[in-house]
Amino acid sequence: MDKGVAFTGNLEFLNLGELLQIIGNNAGTGILRITSKYAQEPGLIYIDAGDPVDAASGKLKGLEALFSLFGWIEGEFLFTTGAVNKKNVINKNRMEIILDGSRLVDDGKIKKLGPVSFQRDKKAVSGKEKAVPILKGPFVDYMYVVDEEEYFDGDEIVKEGGYGNWMWVILEGMVEISKETPKGPLRLLRVSDGAYVGSVSSFLTEDSVRNATAKAVGRVQLGMLDSQRLSGEYATMSAELKGVVISLDKRLKQVTDSVVNIYLKEKKIEEVIKGKKTVIEQGSNEERLFSIARGQASVARKTDSGYVPLVDLAQGDFFGHVPFIKMGHEPHSACVFASKDLKVASLNPENIQKEYAGLSAAFKNIIEHLATSVSVTTMIACEFQKKAK
């Protein structure tokens, strides 16, 4: 550790409220620096004898900055001890700051910094406002951007059913993702800065078919990704990790199709689970990871409005617990049904996780965005089902 660094760690383990209590209890003096990949600059909190005296976060200063930092739920912290030459502009009891900060987060008055946010859609018909989820990604690594493109409001970036091998990262602006249905286009979600447009399969196979339509909302600046570099990296991965990535991409496609099916009321859960038995219960602590060698499996989420069919898995697909992927499916948030002839091979999640940790930041971001997309689209599917009932 560097000189002066007293302690450092992950915000998911110790959140800001807990950190301030620990530093407070030890009457620490120094600077608490917190970083999030969703913020360009780190947040700084100046602490004198255990009490926060000033803070800075982007353009914000003082108490306002300090409160905004309670919304940083993912990230790292680092506390360096040393004299702090700051005037006390906060002047508030430490415990009051901590309790008030968490309350403001709970009341939705402090924005949580993370990959998903919601936007109220004012244009929605029937007077009911519909919240459209907006997905964001971490800050863009320009190393992987080979070219920039500009699109204007309403421009089609990719068309469902069309062919194409490009994948983009959004440098600035908003893109709407929709699916074609017999009842007209169905808007799913919006993606914004740092999110990706296009699927990973586009640089793995030639001439892949686009699964959804992406349209610019306002002016959009896109960065074309260096597909050669990314496919080069993909080529070096083990067969197991490749399988997980491909299968995850397939999940996104299928979950998206499920939303359309639920919207059109076409797929029935009874047909999906007919003749199948439960192999993973929702909410179980299953820690193993499997690859399907033979047979079929289906993933569904149990909700108050019944089971929501999500994806159908076949040979080569994985299911179970992938430690580095938060896709909102099994084992915590969905169950898995399998056909009677199911044969599986066990995968070693630890080895795959190790390999994943060694990937480039750009590739990790793509996988993470893919998983977040699966989880948000799953949420949309569940909401559609709730409305259909």
Place this chain on the structure above:
Amino acid sequence: MAIVNLKKREIECKIVYYGPGRCGKTTNLEYIFKAYKKQITGEMVSINTDGDRTLFFDFLPMELGKLKGCDVRVHLYTVPGQVQYTSTRKLVLRGVDGVVFIADSLEVRREKNMLSLKDLHQNLKEYSLSILKIPLVMQYNKRDLAKEGIPLMPIEQMDKELNRQLKVPAFPASAVTGEGVGKTLQACLKLTIQSLKKELNWGD
């Protein structure tokens, strides 16, 4: 889990007042704050949460004496019961050493009490704590309202419905007048210290 602060030679422990909304958690703490003024080192922090208030202050109970040469400092909290306050609840319940469950004696609050107790059980479970093992004391509050002709549940009924499996010390109280408030706190402190000694293997 209590924190042993070697710098200050203090053992810090956390006692949380839990219970349905408007059951009198806040009134309990406000009474303690007034009545034990001399043993309270800081100010009272009060946060307005939707429909309820969250309180916090520090308390140095003299009568507990020293534990292995360390003073015992107690952090007292109330916790916002409403569903949406998950981060606040998490912050308050993390590392809790003792719990006081305040039940509302009003007949109309019968179900609210049960739901809140169930909720406490669930929340503790999330921190791998068991409601059966954690130092817990119960209080049947608002007994004074009987005089005003408001229908209350008999103590026996509350004991049967809330405390049959737990079998923890339970006290009738009236937080507004302060009756039973001190007793409840003392009982919880006693249990908490006993459990701390056991946990730290310090014996009696």
